[in-house]
Amino acid sequence: MKLYDFELSGNCYKVRLFLSFLQLEWERELVALGTQNKTPEFLALNPVGLVPVLQDGETVLWDSQAILVYLARRYDRSERWLPLDACGLSQVTAWLSLASNEIGAGPAGIRRIHLFGREEDESKGRALTEKVFGVLESRLASHPWLVGDHPTVADVACYPYLALSPDGKFDTSPYPAVLAWFSRIQALPGYLALPGR
Ligand SMILES: N[C@@H](CCC(=O)N[C@@H](CS)C(=O)NCC(=O)O)C(=O)O
Incomplete structure (x- = not known):
């Protein structure tokens, strides 16, 4: 398997x-x-011209959410990372959508501004980041994981840019349930640290 990668990209991470x-x-x-x-x-390989791209034999995949779904279906024999019942699959998809849309524009957006000097609307990105952290805080205050009682690709998709949000000068301290969830993810077997941390 070959990953077309960029070290500092949260989507590649x-x-x-x-x-x-x-x-x-x-x-x-x-x-x-x-x-x-x-x-x-x-x-x-990717008509949209973005990383990550994953090549697995003859199969070429782009978009980090799509790649997580592929890897889970193709290689996770336990089927734990991607539940297949109608309700579980739909809930995971909702979080993958949040990862791509609100998280991609909010926490990832303010990080692009501060880390890469990108010209984007910072107040909009910051407001969206607060909204996303609020949504996660509310879910995680009473549940250990985003879907069900064990980690799924929903957690993997949402974690990187939230954990990287201090790069965008965002204060995560008002969100204790999210911080506790960071620690649970970091304690999972096989955890790989964020670039530069
Ligand atoms: N929705 C895509 C977004 C991918 C994306 O935005 N990739 C960035 C790096 S994080 C990129 O390739 N940027 C290059 C560019 O904008 O030219 C995903 O989840 O994979």
Whole structure:
């Protein structure tokens, strides 16, 4: 398996973390963002021109959420990481959507501003980050995991950019249930630390 990767990308970290939880072997192809991801060769792998991309034999996948779902269905024989009952699958999908939409624009957005100097609307990103942390705090105050009673790909998808939110100068201390959930994820077998931490 080959991961087209960028070290500081939270979306790539999401995939590296799950590969590590599943104890899968993989090789890395580092992508120079801004140049290499715009080449015809890369666009043939992902027409949207973004990392991560995972190549597994003949199969090429893009979008971190889609890659988590693939890895869970293909390699997690226990079926614990991706519940298949109608209700569980739908709940996981809702969190994957949050990871892609609100988390991608909120916590990941303010991180892009502070870490990479991206010109984005900071007040909008900060308001969205507070909303996301509020939603997670409310769920995690009475449940250990986002769906059911054990970790799923929902936790893996939402964790990276929330844990990386101090990079965006966001204060996580008012969210004790989220902080306790960070610690539970960090205690899972195979946990891989965030880049630079
Ligand atoms: N929804 C996508 C978003 C991927 C994404 O935004 N990737 C960023 C790195 S975190 C990227 O490739 N940026 C390069 C660019 O904007 O040119 C996913 O979850 O994989």
